[in-house]
Amino acid sequence: MEPPAEYEGHTDEExxxxxxxxxARSLEQISVRHARPAYSLALRMLGDPGWAEExxxxxxxxxxxxxxxxxxxxxDLRKWLLTMTHHAAVDGLRGRRGTARSxxxxxxxxxxxPVQDDDPADSAWRSLQAESVRRALAxxxxxxxxxLELAYYLGLSQAEISRRTGQPLGTVKTRTRLxxxxxxxxxxxxxxxx
Amino acid sequence: xxxxxxxxxxxxxVLGALDAETAGxxxxxxRTCDACRExxxxxxxxxxxxxxxxxxxPLPRGFTTRLLERVEPASRVAAPVxxxxxxxxxxxxxxxxxxxxxxxxxxxxxxxVNAELAQIHDELYAQxxxxxxxxxxxxxxDIVPVVLQSSRARVRGKVYLAPDRSAAxxxxxxxxxxxxxxxxxxxxxxxxHRVAVTTFVPLENGSMRFYLSPPDGLKPxxxxxxxxxxxxxxxxxxxxxxxxxxx
Numbered sequence: 395m396e397p398p399a400e401y402e403g404h405t406d407e408e409x410x411x412x413x414x415x416x417x418a419r420s421l422e423q424i425s426v427r428h429a430r431p432a433y434s435l436a437l438r439m440l441g442d443p444g445w446a447e448e449x450x451x452x453x454x455x456x457x458x459x460x461x462x463x464x465x466x467x468x469x470d471l472r473k474w475l476l477t478m479t480h481h482a483a484v485d486g487l488r489g490r491r492g493t494a495r496s497x498x499x500x501x502x503x504x505x506x507x508p509v510q511d512d513d514p515a516d517s518a519w520r521s522l523q524a525e526s527v528r529r530a531l532a533x534x535x536x537x538x539x540x541x542l543e544l545a546y547y548l549g550l551s552q553a554e555i556s557r558r559t560g561q562p563l564g565t566v567k568t569r570t571r572l573x574x575x576x577x578x579x580x581x582x583x584x585x586x587x588x
Numbered sequence: 589x590x591x592x593x594x595x596x597x598x599x600x601x602v603l604g605a606l607d608a609e610t611a612g613x614x615x616x617x618x619r620t621c622d623a624c625r626e627x628x629x630x631x632x633x634x635x636x637x638x639x640x641x642x643x644x645x646p647l648p649r650g651f652t653t654r655l656l657e658r659v660e661p662a663s664r665v666a667a668p669v670x671x672x673x674x675x676x677x678x679x680x681x682x683x684x685x686x687x688x689x690x691x692x693x694x695x696x697x698x699x700x701v702n703a704e705l706a707q708i709h710d711e712l713y714a715q716x717x718x719x720x721x722x723x724x725x726x727x728x729x730d731i732v733p734v735v736l737q738s739s740r741a742r743v744r745g746k747v748y749l750a751p752d753r754s755a756a757x758x759x760x761x762x763x764x765x766x767x768x769x770x771x772x773x774x775x776x777x778x779x780x781h782r783v784a785v786t787t788f789v790p791l792e793n794g795s796m797r798f799y800l801s802p803p804d805g806l807k808p809x810x811x812x813x814x815x816x817x818x819x820x821x822x823x824x825x826x827x828x829x830x831x832x833x834x835x
Contacts (some may be wrong), residue, residue: 404729411748414759414797418659425652431640433651439640447648451655458659462761462795465744467735476639486606491825527641545605546638552605567600574599578631 406471409537413461421458428472439483439547449486455476484549530580539575541566570577589613595626602631627726696751725799736833740764745831749811753803753835760831763794772799773817775825775832777808783809787821792814810833 401409401423412420429450436446453475457464464474531539544550544558552570556563589597594617600606601614702795725731726748736745742762744792750755771787783802790796800806813832815825 408729412692415726416657421654422652423661425655430644430647430650434642434645435639435643435646443648447654451651451658455658462759473636473639476636480635480639483762503749523637524640524644527637530637531641542603545600545603546635547642549604551607552600556687570603570605571596571599574631574634577637578634581633581637588732 407466410457410461410464410466410471413458418458421454424455424457424471428475431472433476435476435479436483439480439549440486445486446483449482450479453482487549527577527581530577532577533580534573537561538569538576540576541569542573545570589617591617591621591624593756594618594621595627597629598624598631602628602634604635610751725750726757734833734835736760736831738831739828740830743831745814745833747833747835749835752805754805755799755805756806758798758800758812759795760790760797761793761795763790763796763814763830765794766816769819770816771819772814772830773816773820773821773825775811775813776800776802776806777811778808779810780822784821784823787817787818787819806835811835 399421404412404420404423406424407428409420409424413424426504429529430561432450432453432587433446437443440446440449456478457475464471468474531542534542540559541555541582544551550558550564552563555570561569594614597610597614598608601611606614618628728750730751732751734747734749734751736747738745740762743760743764744762745758745760747756747758758774766772766789771789773787774785776783776785785800786798788796811832811834813825813829815827815829817826
């Protein structure tokens with residue numbers, strides 16, 4: 395199923411305005427444009443294609459039902475969809491583990507920072523960014539990469555990581571800080587710091 | 589919390605790995621400390637970077653079809669207060685246009701929505717036509733967004749103006765709940781006169797949308813505003829603007 399060709403030229407903000415008016419073809423175009431990276435993230439986190447599809451569809455349907463949740467002044471649509479997908483997947487994982495949602499969702503915290511400009515249409519730049527991040531992650535010492543991935547992609551608390559890895563809590567925290575600090579510096583060097 | 593402690597927690601904060609209480613303390617500190625806010629900002633792209641860094645996977649075949657199957661045609665309309673929502677979209681547009689024509693003919697510069705006119709125009713203006721006009725305006729690439737100002741922190745307002753200022757869509761959200769006997773009133777202000785467009789009570793979630801298409805367009809009007817007024821509306825605003833701005 396392909397959305398009408400004229401929608402290809404619409405900006406994301408125009409498509410979201412279409413959602414406000416109940417235009418399902420706008421949702422279709424948003425899905426065609428942005429569902430794949432969201433699905434890739436959900437699958438990495440959940441490890442189950444069916445569950446990942448459900449989570450991403452739930453995020454898109456949430457946007458459909460409440461398009462005002464997305465504020466274009468706070469960043470681009472893909473970033474928002476990926477953030478929502480991450481939140482939903484973490485919720486799902488914590489729900490399955492029976493962990494209360496007592497953790498603050500990280501990216502929300504950044505709402506108090508100034509908005510950064512970027513070009514939502516530049517997919518080539520995004521691919522480059524993704525590749526740079528993968529390289530930066532791969533360059534981390536194994537034990538640092540492990541705690542970072544457990545925290546971000548599985549939504550584990552520092553205490554849960556400590557239990558899972560058998561490392562003292564203090565060590566887990568130190569490794570997480572080091573990992574993030576190195577990742578930030580690597581991304582800066584690669585020019586992927588926003 | 590001291591800066592040193594906050595800086596220690598910032599990486600965990602960015603990852604969402606702090607408990608709510610500690611995260612709250614970090615957030616409070618960062619709001620008032622420029623240096624720590626800068627430190628936080630240095631990590632701001634990390635979550636997005638991690639979101640992008642996962643292996644690229646193809647979407648399952650039929651993903652978008654299945655998504656659209658879950659979109660009930662009336663799901664948006666059937667949200668909590670469906671009638672109010674539909675009426676809120678077209679009432680001010682259809683009735684305002686007709687009332688303004690009437691008011692101009694009578695030499696009066698006030699056009700006000702009331703229930704009787706709403707009923708009459710319900711028959712005259714099909715919802716489909718209204719949606720089509722509003723949709724046509726909102727999907728124009730050259731539409732001009734104007735952000736409105738509010739004295740209330742959470743209230744948002746935005747006007748989408750047709751470039752020729754023939755019509756506009758007004759969207760407001762997070763309007764505070766009204767007390768009994770109060771309504772919101774929408775005003776358009778020209779240099780020499782003011783038009784009371786309509787009184788309204790927002791939807792339960794505090795949002796409201798209007799399609800404004802007066803016969804003489806919006807060119808004569810320099811600003812727009814919403815105030816709280818006694819039920820039935822006022823001939824002139826009696827309280828400060830809740831949200832508004834220059835057009």
